Amino acid sequence: DAKTTQPNSMESNEEEPVHLPCNHSTISGTDYIHWYRQLPSQGPEYVIHGLTSNVNNRMASLAIAEDRKSSTLILHRATLRDAAVYYCILRGGGGATNKLIFGTGTLLAVQP
Amino acid sequence: GAVVSQHPSRVICKSGTSVKIECRSLDFQATTMFWYRQFPKQSLMLMATSNEGSKATYEQGVEKDKFLINHASLTLSTLTVTSAHPEDSSFYICSARKWDRGDTDTQYFGPGTRLTVL
Numbered sequence: 653d654a655k656t657t658q659p660n661s662m663e664s665n666e667e668e669p670v671h672l673p674c675n676h677s678t679i680s681g682t683d684y685i686h687w688y689r690q691l692p693s694q695g696p697e698y699v700i701h702g703l704t705s706n707v708n709n710r711m712a713s714l715a716i717a718e719d720r721k722s723s724t725l726i727l728h729r730a731t732l733r734d735a736a737v738y739y740c741i742l743r744g745g746g747g748a749t750n751k752l753i754f755g756t757g758t759l760l761a762v763q764p
Numbered sequence: 765g766a767v768v769s770q771h772p773s774r775v776i777c778k779s780g781t782s783v784k785i786e787c788r789s790l791d792f793q794a795t796t797m798f799w800y801r802q803f804p805k806q807s808l809m810l811m812a813t814s815n816e817g818s819k820a821t822y823e824q825g826v827e828k829d830k831f832l833i834n835h836a837s838l839t840l841s842t843l844t845v846t847s848a849h850p851e852d853s854s855f856y857i858c859s860a861r862k863w864d865r866g867d868t869d870t871q872y873f874g875p876g877t878r879l880t881v882l
Contacts, residue, residue, distance in 0.1 A: 684868060686870075688873075693855075693876070694875055695768075695873035695874050695875050698870055698871070698873075750861065750869065751813065752798070752810070753810060754807045755807060756807050
């Protein structure tokens with residue numbers, strides 16, 4: 653699986669937007685970009701995923717660079733409940749390569 | 765969305781005993797489920813891939829005789845930690861694969877099981 657690089661930690665203020673970066677310079681043409689987050693003592697929660705185009709859902713937006721070597725997860729208005737570890741993971745399509753390999757992620761702290 | 769449950773959420777056992785953890789996909793069928801382990805302050809480590817009706821595939825370094833996996837139905841996978849020892853104390857998390865449109869799928873995770881071996 654291709655490797656991703658994320659900052660170890662970030663801080664945000666409540667009700668402000670948060671941009672969580674992820675670098676994946678070795679991404680292949682068939683790799684999807686998946687984002688999960690994990691709150692303390694809970695299993696990871698699916699956030700969003702995309703291939704080439706930007707994606708929006710009720711939780712977040714995913715902005716993918718044109719060369720696909722980086723992406724940004726955008727939380728439009730951070731709340732205290734968004735404090736978690738955010739993982740950016742590359743994964744192949746629904747074929748044989750379907751494992752999620754977790755890196756160290758970004759620990760997001762949200763200040764009131 | 766999709767819901768995955770785990771049971772029990774927390775278990776304490778004596779050294780040498782075996783513990784079974786259940787993982788269920790509640791509102792979808794999952795031919796493939798995954799088991800992870802997470803130690804404090806660390807990331808999730810994939811242990812094995814559980815395939816319905818066939819043998820599990822274990823990651824390198826994971827003892828298949830120690831961690832028995834059974835995926836007997838499309839909604840249930842079980843992980844049995846045999847002859848548990850204190851070093852097996854960890855947070856065990858499962859995920860289930862749900863097919864999306866086209867050829868992509870999304871994995872949904874259970875809430876985790878905290879195992880403490882005394």
